[in-house]
Amino acid sequence: MHPAPSVIIFTALSGLGFGLMGWLGVGLPAVSGWSAFALFFVAYGLAVGGLVASTFHLGNPKRAIKAFSQWRSSWLSREGILAIVSLLVMAVYAIGLIFLNQRWQIVGWAGAVLSLGTVFTTSMIYAQMKTVPRWNTPLTPALFFLYALAGGALLAGQTSAAVLLLIVLSIVQVVAWTLGEESFSRAGHTIETATGLGNLGRVRLLESPHSSPNYLLKEMVYVVGRKHVDKLRVIAIFLMGLVPVAIIVLLPNNQFMAAAAVISHIIGLFASRWLFFAQAEHVVGLYYGKR
Amino acid sequence: MTSLPKSTDKKLGLAIDLDTCVGCHACVISCKEWNTSNYGSPLSDMDAYGAQPSGTFLNRVHTYEVKTLERAAQVVHFPKSCLHCEDAPCVTVCPTGASYKRSEDGIVLVNEDDCMGCGLCAWACPYGAREMDVAEGVMKKCTLCVDRIYNDNIPEEDRVPSCVRTCPAGARHFGDFADPESNVSILSAERGGFALMAEQGTNPVNRYLPPRSKADISGNDQIELPAPALEAETGGAKGFLSWLDKALEKI
Amino acid sequence: MSEEIRKTTCYMCACRCGINVHMQDGKVKYIEGNKDHPVNKGVLCAKGSAGIMQHYSPARLRAPMKRVGERGSGEFEEISWEEAFEIAIGWLAPLREKSPEKMAFFTGRDQSQSLTGWWAQAYGTPNYAAHGGFCSVNMATAGIYTMGGAFWEFGSPDWERTKLFMIFGVAEDHDSNPIKMGLGRLKERGAKIIGVNPVRSGYNAVADEWVGITPGTDGLFILALIHELLKAGKVDLNYLMRYTNAPFLVNGDENSPEYGLFLRDKQDKPVVLDRKTGKPVAFDKPGIRADMAGTHKVKGVTHRPGFQLLAEKYLTDEHSPEAVAERCGIEAKTIRRIAAELAHVAFEEEIVIKRPWTDWKGEKHEKMVGRPVSFHAMRGISAHSNGFQTCRALHVLQILLGSVEVPGGFRFKPTYPKPVEAHPKPHCKVTPGAPLDGPHLGYVRGPEDLCLSQSGEAARIDKAFTWENPMSAHGLMHMVISNAHAGDPYKIDTLFMYMANMSWNSSMNSSKVMEMLTDKDENGEYVIPRIIYSDAYSSEMVAFSDLILPDTTYLERHDCISLLDRPICEADALADAIRWPVVEPDRDVRCFQSVLIELGARLGLPGMVNEDGSAKYKDYADYIQNHERRPGVGPLAGFRGKDGKSSGRGEPNPNQIDAYIKNGGFWIEHIPEEAAFFKPWNSAYQDWAVERGLYDSPQPYVFQLYVEPLRKFQLAAEGHGKIQPPEHLRQQVKEAMEPLPVWWAPFEEDAVDTEEFPLHALTQRPAAMYHSWGSQNAWLRQIHGTNPLFVSGEIFSEHGFKEGDWAWLTSRHGKIKVPVVKMEALNAKTVWTWNAIGKRAGAWALDEKAPEAQKGFLLNHLISELLPPRENGMRWSNSDPITGQAAWFDLRVKIQRAEAGSGVSQPHMEPQKSPVPPAPQNVTYGEEFKK
Numbered sequence A: 001m002h003p004a005p006s007v008i009i010f011t012a013l014s015g016l017g018f019g020l021m022g023w024l025g026v027g028l029p030a031v032s033g034w035s036a037f038a039l040f041f042v043a044y045g046l047a048v049g050g051l052v053a054s055t056f057h058l059g060n061p062k063r064a065i066k067a068f069s070q071w072r073s074s075w076l077s078r079e080g081i082l083a084i085v086s087l088l089v090m091a092v093y094a095i096g097l098i099f100l101n102q103r104w105q106i107v108g109w110a111g112a113v114l115s116l117g118t119v120f121t122t123s124m125i126y127a128q129m130k131t132v133p134r135w136n137t138p139l140t141p142a143l144f145f146l147y148a149l150a151g152g153a154l155l156a157g158q159t160s161a162a163v164l165l166l167i168v169l170s171i172v173q174v175v176a177w178t179l180g181e182e183s184f185s186r187a188g189h190t191i192e193t194a195t196g197l198g199n200l201g202r203v204r205l206l207e208s209p210h211s212s213p214n215y216l217l218k219e220m221v222y223v224v225g226r227k228h229v230d231k232l233r234v235i236a237i238f239l240m241g242l243v244p245v246a247i248i249v250l251l252p253n254n255q256f257m258a259a260a261a262v263i264s265h266i267i268g269l270f271a272s273r274w275l276f277f278a279q280a281e282h283v284v285g286l287y288y289g290k291r
Numbered sequence B: 001m002t003s004l005p006k007s008t009d010k011k012l013g014l015a016i017d018l019d020t021c022v023g024c025h026a027c028v029i030s031c032k033e034w035n036t037s038n039y040g041s042p043l044s045d046m047d048a049y050g051a052q053p054s055g056t057f058l059n060r061v062h063t064y065e066v067k068t069l070e071r072a073a074q075v076v077h078f079p080k081s082c083l084h085c086e087d088a089p090c091v092t093v094c095p096t097g098a099s100y101k102r103s104e105d106g107i108v109l110v111n112e113d114d115c116m117g118c119g120l121c122a123w124a125c126p127y128g129a130r131e132m133d134v135a136e137g138v139m140k141k142c143t144l145c146v147d148r149i150y151n152d153n154i155p156e157e158d159r160v161p162s163c164v165r166t167c168p169a170g171a172r173h174f175g176d177f178a179d180p181e182s183n184v185s186i187l188s189a190e191r192g193g194f195a196l197m198a199e200q201g202t203n204p205v206n207r208y209l210p211p212r213s214k215a216d217i218s219g220n221d222q223i224e225l226p227a228p229a230l231e232a233e234t235g236g237a238k239g240f241l242s243w244l245d246k247a248l249e250k251i
Numbered sequence C: 001m002s003e004e005i006r007k008t009t010c011y012m013c014a015c016r017c018g019i020n021v022h023m024q025d026g027k028v029k030y031i032e033g034n035k036d037h038p039v040n041k042g043v044l045c046a047k048g049s050a051g052i053m054q055h056y057s058p059a060r061l062r063a064p065m066k067r068v069g070e071r072g073s074g075e076f077e078e079i080s081w082e083e084a085f086e087i088a089i090g091w092l093a094p095l096r097e098k099s100p101e102k103m104a105f106f107t108g109r110d111q112s113q114s115l116t117g118w119w120a121q122a123y124g125t126p127n128y129a130a131h132g133g134f135c136s137v138n139m140a141t142a143g144i145y146t147m148g149g150a151f152w153e154f155g156s157p158d159w160e161r162t163k164l165f166m167i168f169g170v171a172e173d174h175d176s177n178p179i180k181m182g183l184g185r186l187k188e189r190g191a192k193i194i195g196v197n198p199v200r201s202g203y204n205a206v207a208d209e210w211v212g213i214t215p216g217t218d219g220l221f222i223l224a225l226i227h228e229l230l231k232a233g234k235v236d237l238n239y240l241m242r243y244t245n246a247p248f249l250v251n252g253d254e255n256s257p258e259y260g261l262f263l264r265d266k267q268d269k270p271v272v273l274d275r276k277t278g279k280p281v282a283f284d285k286p287g288i289r290a291d292m293a294g295t296h297k298v299k300g301v302t303h304r305p306g307f308q309l310l311a312e313k314y315l316t317d318e319h320s321p322e323a324v325a326e327r328c329g330i331e332a333k334t335i336r337r338i339a340a341e342l343a344h345v346a347f348e349e350e351i352v353i354k355r356p357w358t359d360w361k362g363e364k365h366e367k368m369v370g371r372p373v374s375f376h377a378m379r380g381i382s383a384h385s386n387g388f389q390t391c392r393a394l395h396v397l398q399i400l401l402g403s404v405e406v407p408g409g410f411r412f413k414p415t416y417p418k419p420v421e422a423h424p425k426p427h428c429k430v431t432p433g434a435p436l437d438g439p440h441l442g443y444v445r446g447p448e449d450l451c452l453s454q455s456g457e458a459a460r461i462d463k464a465f466t467w468e469n470p471m472s473a474h475g476l477m478h479m480v481i482s483n484a485h486a487g488d489p490y491k492i493d494t495l496f497m498y499m500a501n502m503s504w505n506s507s508m509n510s511s512k513v514m515e516m517l518t519d520k521d522e523n524g525e526y527v528i529p530r531i532i533y534s535d536a537y538s539s540e541m542v543a544f545s546d547l548i549l550p551d552t553t554y555l556e557r558h559d560c561i562s563l564l565d566r567p568i569c570e571a572d573a574l575a576d577a578i579r580w581p582v583v584e585p586d587r588d589v590r591c592f593q594s595v596l597i598e599l600g601a602r603l604g605l606p607g608m609v610n611e612d613g614s615a616k617y618k619d620y621a622d623y624i625q626n627h628e629r630r631p632g633v634g635p636l637a638g639f640r641g642k643d644g645k646s647s648g649r650g651e652p653n654p655n656q657i658d659a660y661i662k663n664g665g666f667w668i669e670h671i672p673e674e675a676a677f678f679k680p681w682n683s684a685y686q687d688w689a690v691e692r693g694l695y696d697s698p699q700p701y702v703f704q705l706y707v708e709p710l711r712k713f714q715l716a717a718e719g720h721g722k723i724q725p726p727e728h729l730r731q732q733v734k735e736a737m738e739p740l741p742v743w744w745a746p747f748e749e750d751a752v753d754t755e756e757f758p759l760h761a762l763t764q765r766p767a768a769m770y771h772s773w774g775s776q777n778a779w780l781r782q783i784h785g786t787n788p789l790f791v792s793g794e795i796f797s798e799h800g801f802k803e804g805d806w807a808w809l810t811s812r813h814g815k816i817k818v819p820v821v822k823m824e825a826l827n828a829k830t831v832w833t834w835n836a837i838g839k840r841a842g843a844w845a846l847d848e849k850a851p852e853a854q855k856g857f858l859l860n861h862l863i864s865e866l867l868p869p870r871e872n873g874m875r876w877s878n879s880d881p882i883t884g885q886a887a888w889f890d891l892r893v894k895i896q897r898a899e900a901g902s903g904v905s906q907p908h909m910e911p912q913k914s915p916v917p918p919a920p921q922n923v924t925y926g927e928e929f930k931k
Helices: A005-025 A033-055 A061-068 A075-099 A105-127 A139-156 A159-187 A191-195 A215-220 A226-250 A255-278 A283-288 B026-036 B120-124 B162-166 B183-191 B236-250 C051-055 C081-098 C113-123 C137-147 C176-189 C202-206 C218-231 C237-243 C306-314 C321-328 C332-348 C387-400 C477-486 C510-518 C540-544 C592-603 C620-626 C656-662 C683-691 C708-717 C727-736 C747-751 C771-776 C793-798
Strands: A202-207 B012-017 B059-067 B074-081 B099-101 B108-110 B130-133 B138-141 B172-176 B207-209 C004-009 C018-024 C027-033 C065-067 C076-078 C103-107 C155-157 C164-168 C192-196 C209-211 C249-251 C271-274 C280-282 C296-298 C301-305 C351-353 C368-370 C373-377 C410-412 C494-498 C530-535 C547-550 C559-561 C573-579 C666-670 C759-764 C789-792 C806-810 C815-823 C830-834 C892-898
Touching: A005 A033, A005 A075, A005 A105, A005 A139, A005 A255, A033 A075, A033 A139, A061 A075, A075 A105, A105 A139, A139 A159, A139 A255, A159 A226, A159 A255, A191 A202, A191 A283, A191 B059, A202 C815, A215 A283, A215 B120, A215 B130, A226 A255, B012 B183, B026 B059, B026 B074, B026 B162, B026 C027, B074 C202, B108 B138, B120 B130, B162 B172, B162 C027, B172 B183, B183 B207, B236 C237, B236 C306, C004 C573, C027 C051, C065 C081, C081 C103, C081 C494, C081 C530, C081 C547, C081 C592, C103 C113, C103 C477, C113 C592, C137 C387, C155 C176, C155 C373, C164 C176, C164 C332, C176 C192, C176 C202, C192 C202, C218 C306, C218 C321, C218 C332, C218 C387, C237 C387, C249 C271, C249 C306, C271 C301, C301 C306, C321 C332, C332 C373, C373 C387, C373 C410, C477 C494, C477 C510, C510 C540, C530 C540, C559 C620, C573 C656, C592 C620, C620 C656, C656 C666, C708 C727, C789 C793, C789 C806, C793 C815
Parallel strands: B012 B207, C103 C494, C164 C192, C164 C373, C192 C209, C494 C530, C530 C547, C759 C830, C789 C815
Antiparallel strands: A202 B059, B012 B172, B059 B074, B099 B108, B130 B138, C004 C018, C018 C027, C065 C076, C065 C547, C155 C410, C249 C301, C271 C280, C296 C301, C351 C368, C559 C573, C573 C666, C759 C892, C789 C830, C806 C815, C806 C892
16 A cells, blocks of 8 residues: 555554553543643644644545444554544543643543553554455554554653553564465465466466556555565564654653654654554456565 | 346346457447547547546446466457346446336446446456546446437337447347347357346346357367368379379269 | 537548547537438447547647748648638749649548549649648558459458458557447457458457568468469359459560450450360350360460469469578468468358349349458558559459458448449649549559659659659659659749648658758759648648648538448448538637638639639539539439438538438448449449439449550560560569569669668557557547657567666668657567657647657658669669558667767757647646536
């Protein structure tokens, strides 16, 4: 799949934002006043920023409002609704904390559940795609959850939780990458099943339908080199997981170090999210001989 | 409404004969010209005369080469457009309700006024049947020429998709797969029509009729001799004249 | 649909299908096939449907132009039509008075040759032809000389009855929609299709059997099939005896000046032996049964029926499947099996239609017996230096099987059949200020008909109808520029061309042609001093011209698809059609034919002016309606006579074009049932054809297995007769002009080291693109914007190619750098590409970075119009020695891996300046209809 900046920014930032909200909703840390304002500002900035970025992917953003209508069947619609509801519920909770010095814990818990629910719906947009075997696995929601929780923990200053989550995340990420390698062939899709010509022999694309590129190729067929992947994976694991853990565990605990851990994590997150899209092979590539 | 109908009254679709398609692209362009000025927004061509022309097409013809170890390679021309799946994943993923499958005839359509151009339906389609129009920012797909097949303003015999009407070799057939007596059902049954990428569980309506078995010069052809081998009746150069004389006598 | 439908004729290729143009608000909305039309019966190809983009192309020229920069630069100034006419007349009028031969008029993919030829004849130049010599004249000429008709679109298999259909070297060009429809029909009926072609694409991909023959060896393969059939006695003797010259007695005296010619009676009619009486009689004497087994002695000279010579020739071992298998790349057993299948279907599955008919001798037949095998062939076998004889061999095979003009076989479409005798001879006699002595192009009967000057030099600039290529019935357009540049046989002053992209894909050796067009003499003048060119679009050739006469698009013009020209008839019907302006031009452009008629009037050419010197025809439409070529016979055959009720013959009808428009743009009349088969010998057909004006008297004839005119040239080369070939050509004429089909290795194969150049290189036209015209088409260029070189699997792995690789392809003549793609379904020693995708930057209103100009390439750069010099330094042309057909499929090459570099193919020409404004960025066609 085309690693479009809009979708990478969307999933990465909104995941962080909603992850942070999750922590804030359960009262970890139990902030109020200006420090609550600062943390909620960051959470909203990330969540809303991510959502706004996602609209850059739309051909017709002015009709985005219609996306709230199909919650019965569409994960994207559910995600939109949950995101808005989460933001609203958390807003009530945040107003209480910041301006009224009130902790409406039930609202906070509800907001936390909704926030993580939003992350889940986001992940399901991808996990539901049978056309992209690498995504079509429970590991996709697991990863999205872990990224949200771990990143959120880092932002929320929950260092011990963060260390634990980052380690689990790193392991799950490596597992996902490893299992992802064979996912396409495990799903059984080949150019022979795509064309139905397998009984005649080995099938090969001789001529593309058009000599010039089309939407499908631009959007769904992205070829990334093996060497490039390996390099990015190392960078992702280090920056997203190992470096923040090392900073927290080995270095003095102060704001600069916390910021360094967060920045490292975010860079790693972007690398891994870029790979999430770039490495995802869509079955339509089979028709174009791209596999 | 992006929930799929439990069943549809008709299952309109195409039977595409891979044994007859010569890969001329007639259907591709006829589709383009009909649909660019009818249903919905135009099918745009970006950078139309430039270095990277890229337009929206609802039907494209791939060319494959099929090879076995024993036999010479075979070329198969392979037209592909929306298969109007019974379990169309492109419909259920749509967040706005723009994509829908009609309960009366099973045609999968996009209501462009509702489409926000998120592209998710194209991701969900295994067949590459949906293309986003860059100029308009809405998703385009084969409508089975819904604006032809029910159109009272065109002669009845022409109420078929544009691609079917134009196909010079007659490799495309349009009909109702729900009716076992329809032309397409019969053709598909007789010729072993198959669905594409059945393992995706999409239940496509369209069927492909496979290439018939072919002979080639590799010498490994399995075809039975349809004719007895020729015997040297005339006795070659020497005996030819007397053979000729006798043969002429019989006329 | 609220819109209006206007029915006219497509011009996106040479098929000439009927189209329904849907109009809304004065714009073209949708084009579909016309269901009533005889050619396409409603279907339409990709090109036809893309006509909208052609019509609204940004490459359309806008006004007449004169060149202001150097030739080739593309710098022009728009001028008025009056100025354009003044310039043209200023060049043409004085030339006509002094030396009309210095004006050469060559038209490319012209569909109005009956007008352009007539105009050139009235002007008085001998130098006129269209592009047939480049295209497929071998096919046309071999067909006419052998059976009075050719494949092309001039005949077709009996699609409804044939059971075995065999195609040789057929790509998707001429008659493409009818062939596709026919193939679909065969598939429906379960008939078998055998494709003979080095490349398994298009029709060959759906063929039930593919014979991936080595290029240039089709003749050998066909003669081996004939060998097998003769050996088994599987030939239709009754058919041969009645309808062919197989029984004609041939002079067998090696020393006789008549050696190899037919024995003739006092009326000059060829003679056969009557089997009943044993006496020689005229071949067409009613009631006789011609013998093919006997011999006849006259004055000590033994005469034998031609059939005996034929059988003897092909029964020899050199024609056995074993002898040719390796060279053809086809196993002997496959050749034998195909021969057996042909024989089986022809003779064991014969068709009988109970339909009485009467033959030309008055004999009545109760039924029509058919042999349901049919053939079709095109350039793949004809564009070789052995193409004429190969095409002849195929026709001989058809005739031996008795499968021409019979149910289930190959059928002629009127105006064919038409024997050589019913065609004109070529004419070349120039009289300054007066018309030429007759039509330019025709069919020579012997050396006396060659177009030679008193001194034996070529009379025509293209050297057509000379000893180099005596039967060049379509002229040799591809030689015009190089001959004119060399001043051989003479220099010309003005080159006038129409729709011919000579500086690009319509020439072999394109780079060199560009040099010739821009070359200057010692005085700084262009070697070819003046070039007038008419085209509708900004093609590569525009840049090399001095005066541009912009044509309209095909939807803006009148045209006639005339019986006098290349008809669109059906095997069962006579038909012709028109084009008419379904939209008016929005630019200062004019239909070229109208311009030509006005030029003719301004020049005062006979037939184009009234007695008072005024113009006889207002425009092309007026000419179409009112011109009479022979009394009662004009460009259009339908709705003739004042009342519009006559067919074929009749007075001009002032409302004829309106009648065509009302009838859907065409006219059709069906052949009576009893006249539908056996046309050359069917008296009902002959009478009907005379009534309709196809002939002025019945023209029954027999098929020519043995072609006597060929033998006449050969005889001259053997030293007989007054008109003798030049010494350097004597041997070639002797070897080439064989009266029975022969095969020789393609000349290039003999002329180059095949170890060094082991591969064959071919091109074919893609179904969705018609020569260069498609590249400006916003829709079609997305399908074929680049053309890879398809390389056989064997060559691909031998050279270690990988996907995305580039290669140098080198011939004896040139070198090109191209992208390669592997193709297994390809003759192992062959590479090929799509034709005419590559473009010169700046042409066709494309971006200079367009893939056509960057990655696209032409194979033409590798092909020379001349063969390498022989030991004596003389150079022969790279063409068929009989017809002059350009032998572009003889090309031999070698391949080497190349660095991809910048991904630009080589040679890369300097851009030409575009004479039209830049194209729009994006196209959203159809928006305007949605208000």
